[in-house]
Amino acid sequence: MRALVLEKVSTFSINQNPLRLTYLNTPIPERDEILIEISVCGVCHTELDEIEGRLKVAHLPIVLGHQIIGRVIQKGKDVKKFHIGERVGIGWIYSSCGKCIFCRNEKENLCREFKATGKDFNGGYAEYVKIKESFAFAIPEKFSDVQAAPLFCAGAIGYRSLRLCNHLNGQNLGLVGFGSSAHLVIQLSKFLYPQSKIFVFARSAKEREFAKELGAYWTGDIEDEPPQKLYSVIDTTPAWKPVVYALKNLQEGGRVVINAIRKEDFDKEELLKIDYPSHIWLEKEIKSVANVTRQDIKEFLRIAEVLDLRVEVQEYQLEEANKALQELKDRKIRGAKVLVIK
Numbered sequence: 001m002r003a004l005v006l007e008k009v010s011t012f013s014i015n016q017n018p019l020r021l022t023y024l025n026t027p028i029p030e031r032d033e034i035l036i037e038i039s040v041c042g043v044c045h046t047e048l049d050e051i052e053g054r055l056k057v058a059h060l061p062i063v064l065g066h067q068i069i070g071r072v073i074q075k076g077k078d079v080k081k082f083h084i085g086e087r088v089g090i091g092w093i094y095s096s097c098g099k100c101i102f103c104r105n106e107k108e109n110l111c112r113e114f115k116a117t118g119k120d121f122n123g124g125y126a127e128y129v130k131i132k133e134s135f136a137f138a139i140p141e142k143f144s145d146v147q148a149a150p151l152f153c154a155g156a157i158g159y160r161s162l163r164l165c166n167h168l169n170g171q172n173l174g175l176v177g178f179g180s181s182a183h184l185v186i187q188l189s190k191f192l193y194p195q196s197k198i199f200v201f202a203r204s205a206k207e208r209e210f211a212k213e214l215g216a217y218w219t220g221d222i223e224d225e226p227p228q229k230l231y232s233v234i235d236t237t238p239a240w241k242p243v244v245y246a247l248k249n250l251q252e253g254g255r256v257v258i259n260a261i262r263k264e265d266f267d268k269e270e271l272l273k274i275d276y277p278s279h280i281w282l283e284k285e286i287k288s289v290a291n292v293t294r295q296d297i298k299e300f301l302r303i304a305e306v307l308d309l310r311v312e313v314q315e316y317q318l319e320e321a322n323k324a325l326q327e328l329k330d331r332k333i334r335g336a337k338v339l340v341i342k
Contacts, residue, residue, distance in 0.1 A: 003126035041124030042067025065124030150336035165232035
């Protein structure tokens with residue numbers, strides 16, 4: 001099968017083309033696994049973290065990618081959930097132990113044996129992938145393959161972030177950064193909390209314009225002060241500076257949720273600017289998001305099917321993955337980026 005593989009960790013550069021097109025053996029499903037012929041795979045900032053070494057992959061070479069859509073073409077003898085030809089999706093969660101206290105209490109995202117697609121096992125930048133049937137998901141018919149791909153990470157992790165905000169209808173919500181995840185979260189928020197005002201902070205004027213299109217009450221740059229204090233803020237940027245400003249914009253008892261597996265170090269000194277009275281006092285909080293659960297994906301897909309979700313997508317061929325990642329690094333973003341495999 002054709003696959004793009006990461007062979008070594010290095011600073012990302014389109015001139016180096018860190019992902020190399022090669023041919024690998026097509027995986028063979030075990031008794032409880034399905035083999036999926038991939039049609040599309042979403043592109044995520046996490047792939048940049050893996051390429052540049054902020055997030056350690058299990059082995060090299062490895063196939064990245066964890067927003068996978070395709071059809072079942074082969075299955076193990078014990079598979080009962082899916083049938084040959086059925087359309088399915090795979091997200092970041094590849095497996096968990098199923099036995100620990102976290103797995104038993106619907107917190108499998110915290111399982112110490114949590115395994116991630118495209119990090120611990122080969123992912124979707126290829127023609128085929130295999131996975132246990134219990135970690136694959138049926139896809140709502142209303143979404144095309146390309147539209148469905150971002151739902152499995154950008155959408156699901158955005159949904160988890162919103163849940164962790166402990167938000168109530170009518171409270172002000174801030175979104176910092178306006179890429180793949182935030183453009184879905186703003187729509188989800190307007191559906192779940194119709195009386196809440198949504199404030200969007202983004203460096204790019206084009207991203208701010210897009211946020212206005214999708215119903216933002218107010219938009220500004222990262223350092224701008226909004227006209228009202230915010231109860232919840234979801235940060236989707238790779239930087240630390242936005243977190244500091246988000247804390248400053250919180251009202252009493254507010255919470256900043258960081259929707260990122262890793263932060264880059266280029267502005268780490270910004271953390272030294274956190275001032276206790278201005279940023280933390282009055283029970284303000286910072287909370288991280290760790291992975292997703294299967295329940296997150298299931299619930300988000302059900303909600304996405306009900307609301308009139310607009311999934312903005314830029315399409316690339318598999319061979320253009322390095323280009324798509326470079327544009328992501330350069331913040332050339334409008335919605336989500338998706339690789340077309342078939």
